[in-house]
Amino acid sequence: MTDNTTQSPDASSAIDLVALANDITVGTLGEKLGITFVEAGPERIVATMPVAGNNQPYGLLHGGASVALAETLGSVGAALHAGEGRIAVGLDINATHHRGARSGLVTGTATALSLGRTLASYEVVITDQDGNRLCTSRITCLLRDSAPTAK
Template identity: 60%
Template sequence: MTTIDEIAEYMRSHMGALNERMGIELVEVTADRVVATMPVEGNTQPYGLLHGGASVVLAETLGSVAAAIHAGPDRFAVGTDINATHHRSATSGVVTGVATPLHRGRTMASFEIVVSDDAGRRVCTSRITCALLERDPGRK
């Protein structure tokens, strides 16, 4: 994988069981912005509100994809830190997460992820930092 499009296609086809179960869909993948959606239904806590952990899963997915794009073919990204501030609840519809870079270095990258409801109101702000590790050329 050497191009953004190749990495994006790989990520779309290898989202993993958790992302599939939560209904997360990548809708835009560029070097400067990664966007995904997630339904509120099925991702709620007992009071019918979007579960805060669901927002964090969406954020981690977006930040990890963004870090993988930045890492390129010779490195891979692993999360080292994530935090989230929950601003308001969502009870229906779809939330959209947008990841944008805060820092993109050779060995570390950090991204801000804003999760918004259908009305464009901020539901959650998250920040993730990923280490960018060298791939072992001997492993496939």
């Protein structure tokens, strides 16, 4: 079982990383696609997405929706790794589509390949409800300090 909470160095209260990951995507493409996080941490992050509403004209899961799921997972994982006061921005993403899906939920699992101070890379595997691999993706994010907010 993965621990989906982390201890803040300045507080004794635990932060629910799954709730944080779901909050991060409110009002974004991830929300429009129906992405829901079920496990979250810098090393591994898991989310589901419905096929319905994310398909192409032939009824199959749209490849772009798979890539958007992969980018969402990698970017949120990298942001969790970067920590407070830092942001993650995508530098590179690629995807290989292995098979199609016509219905149900797909699950994306991002596993950290490298977590550094300035870069974070993840492998993302997207599977259908039977565990068949639909897509394999790799994403690299740049980690940088947040821009100061205007007063």
